[in-house]
Amino acid sequence: xxxxxxxxxxxxxxxxxxxxxxxxxxxxxxxxxxxxxxxxxxxxxxxxxxxxxxxxxxxxxxxxxxxxxxxxxxxxxxxxxxxxxxxxxxxxxxxxxxxxxxxxxxxxxxxx
Numbered sequence: 001x002x003x004x005x006x007x008x009x010x011x012x013x014x015x016x017x018x019x020x021x022x023x024x025x026x027x028x029x030x031x032x033x034x035x036x037x038x039x040x041x042x043x044x045x046x047x048x049x050x051x052x053x054x055x056x057x058x059x060x061x062x063x064x065x066x067x068x069x070x071x072x073x074x075x076x077x078x079x080x081x082x083x084x085x086x087x088x089x090x091x092x093x094x095x096x097x098x099x100x101x102x103x104x105x106x107x108x109x110x111x112x
Contacts, residue, residue: 029053029085032106034063034078039098039106048091048110055083064099065106074099 033040034056046052054065056078065084066074075084077100088094088110098104 031055033057034098034104037061037101037104039096039104042105043107043109045109045111046088048089048112049087050110051085051087052108053083053085054078056080063101063104065096066099067094067096069095 029051030044030046030053032044032052032054034054035058037058039054044052054075056063058080060080062077062079064075064077065086066072073086075086078084088108091110091112094108094110096106096108
């Protein structure tokens with residue numbers, strides 16, 4: 001397993017501890033869990049063509065994933081128990097934050 005990737009087992013434990021059902025996802029996808037007003041992990045590294053899924057495990061708070069800069073894009077509000085995915089096709093470093101909670105930040109590094 002590469003640094004920065006979360007295993008499904010660790011995610012299942014984390015989401016059970018937080019009271020949320022563990023989400024299902026494709027094995028070739030990377031997962032970022034939104035928990036306790038944080039992106040977990042805050043930094044991930046994936047290969048070009050990988051889909052990243054953000055899953056909101058909060059109980060009451062909606063969050064978003066907003067990429068700034070040239071060609072920026074964002075999710076809508078991700079309600080508790082919901083998720084949003086994005087496929088990264090081009091190598092680069094993509095920083096993001098939560099629109100309603102700008103102190104929540106993360107990074108996706110995309111390699112060849």
